[in-house]
Amino acid sequence: SSIGHRLRGGTFAAPGEIRRTDVVIVGGGVAGLGAGYRLARAGYDDFLLLDLEATPGGNAASGRNEVSAFPWGAHYVPLLTQEARAVRALFEDFAIITGYGPTGAPLYDEYALCADPSERLYRYGRWQDGLVPAIGLTDEEEAETKRFFATMRDFRRRVGTDGRRAFAIPLDLSSQDADLMALDAIAMTAWMEREGYRSPGLAWYVDYCCRDDYGTRSQDVSAWAGIHYFASRNGRAADADEQGLVTWPEGNGYLTHRLAEVLGPRVRSRTLAFAVETDDAGAAVDVWDAAEDKTFRVEAKAVVLATPHFVTARLMKHAALAAGFSYAPWAVANITLDSLPGGTGAGLSWDNVVFDSPLLGYVVATRSPRCARRTRC
Ligand SMILES: Cc1cc2nc3c(=O)[nH]c(=O)nc-3n(C[C@H](O)[C@H](O)[C@H](O)COP(=O)(O)OP(=O)(O)OC[C@H]3O[C@@H](n4cnc5c(N)ncnc54)[C@H](O)[C@@H]3O)c2cc1C
Structure with a gap:
């Protein structure tokens, strides 16, 4: 401003x-x-x-227009990680977490949980469910995708020799084990290559996640940060699966x-x-x-x-700040349409992404249950 x-x-x-x-x-x-x-x-x-x-x-x-409220930036919160005690307390105060299920998983306000379907990806002229490329894959590519997510699951479960989770949110609670820290010295793309990941679909997906979370490409994101995106989220909900996310029309x-x-x-x-x-x-x-x-x-x-x-x-002219810290600019638009966007394949989702596009896609503010049920959008 x-x-x-x-x-x-x-x-x-x-x-x-x-x-x-x-x-x-x-x-x-x-x-x-x-x-x-x-x-x-x-x-x-x-x-x-x-x-x-x-x-x-x-x-x-x-912001808000005559149709609905909408986010200008941050538009969702993933299910809270087990370490996120401060946000959990806030969510309890705000009745976004309304109780706990029999296994101890939080019960989220159903109006705050993203309505299904939550994500779709456009590739080969049609929409598929989810953002991980899943159509037109060779057997090798399919096996590679499975191997990648199994590796991320292992990282998610790993506890360091210091007793901390390998990758945690808040960041400061992550393990400082030397082999994990060494991942911060190589690029995510170099790590993918070293581990034998060759699938263009998977490479696109990882790059997309880096752009989405860090505002920069996977060759410029460290392997530690790249893996953190996948391995830190261990949130559960009593009333949603682990992919669930918390959102509102205004994000x-x-x-x-x-x-x-x-x-x-x-x-x-x-x-x-x-x-x-x-x-x-x-x-x-x-x-x-x-x-x-x-x-x-x-x-x-x-x-x-x-x-x-x-x-x-x-x-603070003399503050000791992290060296080399830089920011990526974002351009965000809020667009009101006369009719809902369609397309062949999977139906309109909350998050909609086009494969190989330089853009990050669009979220549909009116797909939030709070908007869909309480107002006419
Ligand atoms: C497009 C986009 C999408 C995102 N999506 C998500 C998402 O879905 N989920 C998620 O968790 N995160 C998301 N993020 C990241 C998230 O928005 C930020 O991490 C978070 O909002 C940062 O909050 P902050 O308070 O640290 O900083 P900021 O939001 O940058 O707040 C800094 C504040 O300081 C004020 N300020 C600055 N200088 C001065 C000054 N000199 N005097 C007085 N006031 C000053 C500014 O006005 C501003 O209000 C997204 C970010 C962007 C840009």
Whole structure:
């Protein structure tokens, strides 16, 4: 936004006023809102969250038109991994998880589970179920696909010598075993080649997953990251199979709206942080209030920076940030059609992808049960 661009080129007047709070959170994406929610839930009231946009949400922002709500970025949450305790607590609070089945698997709100069919792929002039290429394969290709997923299943079950799962979400809980870490030093494509995977369909699928999750190609994603995509997800649900996913018409905007609702006036929109300094006593954050075109300083005991790395680098000139970190730009469109898209083969799904296309496909916001049942879409 133009407010954000001020950070790149703008000069700001020296802050004219000092405001005090215990904790200041910079950034109202799902991370910043989640941090604020944790504070509020713990009964902590003296904090402020600053976001430069008119509405918080960041990359999980959403929109709404006369047909339905729709996501602008993040559009689903996979079934929660067993390690994802913080998100599980949030989902319980928001009644997205409504209870637990006899085996301990969570029961999800049925309105939040993606309606079937969830995914289809267009190849050879027709749609097939699921995104893993399955039609027109030679016997070798079919065997290779099976071998690949069996290997990923083994990785998913593997526990490192440090007692941690090989690939976990949250990332920090993943095993640090040397042979696993070594996967971070080679590209996903090099690993595929080393392991004897030659099928073009499988190579396309793995590349698609890397583009979808990391915004870059499989030759530029490490084998550790590439495998993490497949091997970290171990979520279960009492009322869905393990491929199930959690979504709403507005995608993850459903979560950011609800989080922002809880935080209420502690969220200040259209407020840009332009400098952050910390010392043993706490933090000072200089901000520009775009609505009133004035600057002020927030002094706090602690600051939570929930901003992208490239912004953090501008806010804290001396911060030790991960070297070589870069971002991929995304172009997203929301399109309203007069009639539902069809095609030969498998019927319209929530996620629809075309083989070999440079695009990542489209999700149909109105395929969410909440939309389909509660409103006329
Ligand atoms: C197209 C797309 C699709 C995606 N799909 C999924 C998905 O389906 N599921 C999923 O889990 N993830 C998905 N992701 C990833 C997910 O959106 C992000 O990981 C997540 O939203 C990041 O949240 P965040 O709070 O860390 O950062 P951000 O969302 O980037 O939030 C940063 C916030 O900081 C604010 N800000 C920045 N600078 C300043 C400043 N100087 N002062 C004040 N405020 C500032 C911004 O306005 C923003 O609100 C997708 C991402 C994209 C782009």
